[in-house]
Structures are given as structure tokens and as C-alpha cells.
Amino acid sequence: MKKLLSAVLFTCTAWALAQAQKFEVSVLGGYPLISGAPLGSIAEEKPKDTDTKLKGRYSYGTRLTWNTKGYYGNEIGFTFNRATFRTTLRDADGVETVRQDQIMVHHLFYNFLIYFMPAGERWRPFMTGGLQVQQYGAPRIPEWTLGHSRNYGGNYGGGLKLKLFKHALVRFDFREYLGGKPYDLTFADQTKGGGIFRQWEGSVGLAITFR
Numbered sequence: 001m002k003k004l005l006s007a008v009l010f011t012c013t014a015w016a017l018a019q020a021q022k023f024e025v026s027v028l029g030g031y032p033l034i035s036g037a038p039l040g041s042i043a044e045e046k047p048k049d050t051d052t053k054l055k056g057r058y059s060y061g062t063r064l065t066w067n068t069k070g071y072y073g074n075e076i077g078f079t080f081n082r083a084t085f086r087t088t089l090r091d092a093d094g095v096e097t098v099r100q101d102q103i104m105v106h107h108l109f110y111n112f113l114i115y116f117m118p119a120g121e122r123w124r125p126f127m128t129g130g131l132q133v134q135q136y137g138a139p140r141i142p143e144w145t146l147g148h149s150r151n152y153g154g155n156y157g158g159g160l161k162l163k164l165f166k167h168a169l170v171r172f173d174f175r176e177y178l179g180g181k182p183y184d185l186t187f188a189d190q191t192k193g194g195g196i197f198r199q200w201e202g203s204v205g206l207a208i209t210f211r
Contacts, residue, residue, distance in 0.1 A: 022119065022211055024065040026171060030203025032056035032081045032105075038192055040185025042143055043089045049192050052087040052185055057102075059201060065113070073113035075128070081105040081201070085139040103137035107177070109155060122163045128175075129156040136182040146183055151197070153179030171205045
């Protein structure tokens with residue numbers, strides 16, 4: 001999957017350069033909402049499926065976009081999502097201890113864009129879909145021995161670009177990311193392990209445009 005994503009990014013970049021597309025480079029800031037689905041447990045005593053959870057805090061990153069003269073575009077990007085990792089441990093007597101740390105979730109993605117207005121218009125709503133690689137950082141707690149977690153998946157969403165002046169625009173994006181559950185922890189109910197893990201992100205970005 002990683003090799004396939006790299007090949008797609010390289011091919012699209014080479015094609016865009018050959019066609020002298022219009023480029024955009026943007027920076028963004030946003031808010032990630034992470035699914036409350038149970039992630040399992042690292043507790044050795046009386047583990048519960050809901051022991052471990054993630055909560056999104058904020059995100060930032062960059063996107064490189066190349067657009068055709070008509071209604072299509074290609075985009076690669078990298079974002080950092082700050083999240084709170086929280087897990088509960090318990091001893092044989094049922095006494096609970098909560099461990100918590102801040103982790104970083106890295107997103108590398110490729111997306112294809114379809115615009116509803118042609119190039120050059122002042123406002124351009126769009127929809128998008130693509131592939132991503134996500135890496136969840138390892139929490140710094142004494143009981144953690146699993147390292148980071150890397151997951152693959154897809155995303156979709158939409159947004160709006162507004163031209164401020166000739167070489168600058170502001171953009172508003174909303175994405176839903178679908179991937180595997182991170183960390184591969186222990187589940188008391190094995191039917192709750194694995195499956196799709198969902199995240200949502202709303203963001204605002206500023207971009208410069210050039211050829």
C-alpha cells in the first residue's frame with residue numbers, strides 16, 4: 001500500500017509538471033474529531049474494551065495542489081494532529097490507575113479534486129477523495145511497550161476556495177478519514193477488535209498560487 005501511494009504521488013507530480021498546471025501551496029489549521037470507538041486495553045488485570053481512547057485537540061499542516069484548466073485537481077499533503085491518549089489500568093483488586101499523554105498523529109495523503117466552478121472563478125466549491133497513511137505516536141507512559149502504529153485507508157470530503165486576490169486564496173475543508181484501529185490492543189470482546197476507525201477534520205487554510 002505504501003509503495004502504491006508513493007507511485008501515485010510520483011506519477012501525478014510528473015504529469016502535472018509536464019502539463020504546466022496551475023499550482024497552489026497552502027498552510028492549514030484545523031480541529032480533528034476522533035471516533036469514540038473502543039481501542040482495547042493494555043491492562044493485565046480485568047481488561048475492558050473501553051479502557052483506551054483518543055481525543056483530538058488541534059491539527060496543522062500543508063498541501064500542494066495542481067489544477068487543470070477545467071474542473072479537476074490533484075493534491076498531496078501532510079498534517080500533524082495533536083491528540084490526547086488516555087488508558088485505564090487496574091490491579092487484581094480492581095483499583096484503577098489512569099495514564100494519559102499527548103501524542104501526534106501524522107497524515108500523509110493524496111486526493112483527487114472535482115470543482116463545481118471552472119478555473120479562474122472567484123469561488124470554487126469542490127468535492128474530494130483519496131488515500132492516506134496515518135501514523136499514531138507512542139504514548140510516553142511506563143506500561144507502554146508497543147511503539148507507534150501505522151495504518152492505511154481512504155478519505156473523502158469537500159470544501160470551498162475563495163480567491164482573495166490574483167495569487168492568494170483562502171480555503172475551507174471538511175474531511176472524513178477511514179482507516180484501521182490503531183495499536184492492535186487486547187479486546188475482551190474479540191468482535192470489537194479491528195474494523196474501521198473514523199476521524200473527521202474541519203480546517204481553514206491560506207494558499208498562494210503560481211504557475
